[in-house]
Amino acid sequence: MHQYTGKLAVLHQGAEHKQQSQDLAERLSVPFYEKIDKECPESFFLSWREGCLKLLDKELLKKGGLVVDIEPRNGEQRSWPAPKQDALAHALGKKTKTVIDATTGWGQDSLHIFRMGYELTCIERSPVMAELLADGFNRLAELDWMQNLKLQSPKLIKGNAIDLLAAFDSPPDCIYLDPMFPPKRKKSALPKKSMVVLRDLLGDDQDKVMLFDAALKATGKRVVVKSPDYAEPLGGKPSESYQGKLLRYDVYLKN
Ligand SMILES: C[S@@+](CC[C@H](N)C(=O)[O-])C[C@H]1O[C@@H](n2cnc3c(N)ncnc32)[C@H](O)[C@@H]1O
CATH class of the missing domain: 3.40.1630 (S-adenosyl-L-methionine-dependent methyltransferases)
Structure with missing residues (x-):
């Protein structure tokens, strides 16, 4: 089926x-x-x-729907490139130039990474999410600031990153992972509607350890894993860890 x-x-x-x-x-x-x-x-x-x-x-049919939101996050500076100053930027690393987001989803982390000026490639395996992303990236390319700065939207590759990462010609400085973790039984914060729908549609990413292994093999310098604060680090003890709101960015440096 x-x-x-x-x-x-x-x-x-x-x-x-x-x-x-x-x-x-x-x-x-x-x-x-x-x-x-x-x-x-x-x-x-x-x-x-x-x-x-x-x-x-069915709940959203009358209310509107979920889109890949191409607007900067609340509090994000509207200049390009936006300053690299938050926990995600620290985790990506000062010397990092090229990033692959191997779990693009709604593209919110990707678009933030892109707006901070990194050279970004996006991978998404869900055909539905890839269609939504393609639409969002087309809309992004039309924005005045993108056109004035002659910028192109990030490249989007459809498929399973576990296979695709091995085929990159030159390793990126950083591979970014934000796979779907099982929800905590005792809910501490209400997840965003977009993430609830994503989980209902796709389920958890059961093969995230395989994805981590593939990422560590394929990266030039580091892998960054975004993780809920209650979850065990995906790849064992990280080299560094940066705390965000209810989440962590675990950094694995390649030796
Ligand atoms: C939690 S969401 C990512 C949310 C994203 N960081 C954002 O800011 O919107 C996880 C996404 O990763 C995708 N994904 C998980 N494992 C993958 C893999 N091995 N290859 C490609 N995409 C994958 C899922 O289909 C899902 O869309």
């Missing part, structure tokens, strides 16, 4: 993007609907709304 059977469909509403929606449904081998009713078995929908590709669950 296909991975999205009974789970995901493309929903086309309004006058625009019909052909794009049909092509998308075909690429993902999922149904194409122009309206949905109670009988419809799928609980996730991809739909173009307000010029963006959005992911919706």
Whole structure:
């Protein structure tokens, strides 16, 4: 059975993007609907709304949807490159120039890394997330500041990083990992809706130790793992660790 059977469909509403929606449904081998009713078995929908590709669950159908947000984070300086001053920048390392984000997801860490001026390549294995990212990166390329500075959106590679990382010609300075960890039983903070939907759609990343091993082999200098503060370090004792809000960036230096 296909991975999205009974789970995901493309929903086309309004006058625009019909052909794009049909092509998308075909690429993902999922149904194409122009309206949905109670009988419809799928609980996730991809739909173009307000010029963006959005992911919706049944709760979000009326409220709007989830998009790859290309706006700078709260408090992030709106200049390019943004200052490298937070825990993530410290973890990436002062001398780092090239970064591969091997678990791009909603692209929020990637876009922050990109805006700090690193040379970034993104990998994502979920075909749905890769479609949402491609839409977000296309929108990014159209922004005035990107065009004025003649910048291109990060390169996006679709596929499993465990296989892809081994095939890079020149090793990057840093490989960044943010795989999905199981939630803590006693919830301490409400996770963001985008992460809840991602977990519902994709489940946990069960092969994250294999991904870590592949990353350590492929990197030039370091691997950085973002981890919830309650989780054990993915690769054993890290060389360095930087504390963020309810999370940690564990750094593994390659000797
Ligand atoms: C927790 S999310 C990442 C969130 C992301 N850091 C952000 O800021 O939006 C994990 C993502 O990594 C992807 N992923 C996990 N293992 C992967 C692998 N081996 N290769 C490529 N993508 C992977 C999952 O499909 C998921 O979209």
